[in-house]
Amino acid sequence: MGPAYPPRGNQGRIDQSPRRGDEYTFYEHADNVLSLLEENARLRGLVVRLSTIILKSVADK
Numbered sequence: 001m002g003p004a005y006p007p008r009g010n011q012g013r014i015d016q017s018p019r020r021g022d023e024y025t026f027y028e029h030a031d032n033v034l035s036l037l038e039e040n041a042r043l044r045g046l047v048v049r050l051s052t053i054i055l056k057s058v059a060d061k
Contacts, residue, residue, distance in 0.1 A: 024032075
């Protein structure tokens with residue numbers, strides 16, 4: 001994981017990333033966001049299941 005803040009020398013610049021010739025379209029971006037939301041929901045469900053299993057295990061002791 002990178003630093004939380006950019007180095008001081010780069011603070012005046014907004015975007016240093018090189019531009020790609022094939023920038024994402026709105027629909028590609030929307031598809032990516034939808035995929036992330038679906039994966040987030042799936043992972044949240046797994047967390048709930050795992051938490052339930054752990055709580056049952058602790059309660060049984």
